[in-house]
Amino acid sequence: MKSKCLALFLLGALPSALYADFSYTETTQITGGAMLNMMKTVSVFSKQARQIGEPIVSTVSIQGNRMVRSNSMRTEIVDLNAETITTIDHAKKQYTTMTFEQMRQQMNEAMKKGKEQRETGTQPSDTDLSFQVKVRNTGATKDVAGVNTSEAILNMTMDATDKKSGQTGSLAITNDMWLAPEVPGYDEVREFQRRFALKLGTVFSESFNPTMFASQPGAGKALADMVKEMSKLKGIPLLQVMRMGTTANGDPLPAASEAPLPQSNSPAMPSAGQVAKDSATSAITSSLGLGGLGGFGRKKKAADPAPAADASASQGPAVLVESNTQMSDFSQSAVDASKFAIPAGYKQIEPKIANP
Numbered sequence: 001m002k003s004k005c006l007a008l009f010l011l012g013a014l015p016s017a018l019y020a021d022f023s024y025t026e027t028t029q030i031t032g033g034a035m036l037n038m039m040k041t042v043s044v045f046s047k048q049a050r051q052i053g054e055p056i057v058s059t060v061s062i063q064g065n066r067m068v069r070s071n072s073m074r075t076e077i078v079d080l081n082a083e084t085i086t087t088i089d090h091a092k093k094q095y096t097t098m099t100f101e102q103m104r105q106q107m108n109e110a111m112k113k114g115k116e117q118r119e120t121g122t123q124p125s126d127t128d129l130s131f132q133v134k135v136r137n138t139g140a141t142k143d144v145a146g147v148n149t150s151e152a153i154l155n156m157t158m159d160a161t162d163k164k165s166g167q168t169g170s171l172a173i174t175n176d177m178w179l180a181p182e183v184p185g186y187d188e189v190r191e192f193q194r195r196f197a198l199k200l201g202t203v204f205s206e207s208f209n210p211t212m213f214a215s216q217p218g219a220g221k222a223l224a225d226m227v228k229e230m231s232k233l234k235g236i237p238l239l240q241v242m243r244m245g246t247t248a249n250g251d252p253l254p255a256a257s258e259a260p261l262p263q264s265n266s267p268a269m270p271s272a273g274q275v276a277k278d279s280a281t282s283a284i285t286s287s288l289g290l291g292g293l294g295g296f297g298r299k300k301k302a303a304d305p306a307p308a309a310d311a312s313a314s315q316g317p318a319v320l321v322e323s324n325t326q327m328s329d330f331s332q333s334a335v336d337a338s339k340f341a342i343p344a345g346y347k348q349i350e351p352k353i354a355n356p
Helices: 002-013 034-042 047-051 100-120 187-200 219-230 278-287
Strands: 022-032 056-063 066-070 074-079 084-089 094-099 127-144 147-162 168-180 236-247 318-331
Touching: 022 034, 034 318, 056 187, 084 100, 094 100, 100 187, 127 168, 127 219, 127 236, 147 219, 147 236
Parallel strands: none
Antiparallel strands: 022 056, 022 318, 056 066, 066 074, 074 084, 084 094, 127 147, 147 168, 168 236, 236 318
């Protein structure tokens, strides 16, 4: 405890001038999956649906103990000195500021609530949940924006087994990453993330949100496994293709390089295991707050046609959404301090704090 307090003291005492400025561009786009196909069919009625497949270009900048990620819709500012995260909504012209202490309280309350539910029996007992995280370096190489990169694949599955029927379903996430050995100046990003983690007292990753799993059994082991597996990643992810979907029997979701999505404009939702795994996948999505994803995890209405009875088809993976994220335009030039300012005329509102 004394060592940790000393580290935090020294961290706060270091002048921001010791750190160099750094920035880069990050472009993210939804490139496929059942949700994108579904949105295409309703795009004539909804502007939001029409925009779902358009790329989102964000600028990420670091200056001393501050990091800002900004695009046309949203800006997020992390200030390690003030220990705050400010989120700006450009459409509504308003912003919220949450302290690190409030974030810690939320995580602690989520874990406390999960423990109480398990001890009192109020945690749903008809479904067993488990989490698995694996990273593998495939040895494959690829040119990304003129840089030679190597492939690493992160597989994460959240398995649910219905105790009554024995049926199993999995919500799976796969991140196909193409890693560059080094980018001049990128050490500033790693160093900022290290300081950020030290301030919070926990480990965060852009592809994994601990608060989402904090109340689930086995979450502690899953977090430990995540840290262990993530240590296998060597390099900078210039390109990432992330998928979320369903699989059977705890199998991982195939990566984009292993099984490219077919070109299709069909609005049909995935039928793989939809009936056999309905109760299991519903348990996962409801417990993780994902029940609203395009109807995923909800039972079909009685009037809906039944999926095909082909047993082999029901065991295949189904991709709900696939997204592509690429980093570019790395710069060690000085960052304009105005990037960290709240736009004039924007109204501050209180952040939403989840109740235990």
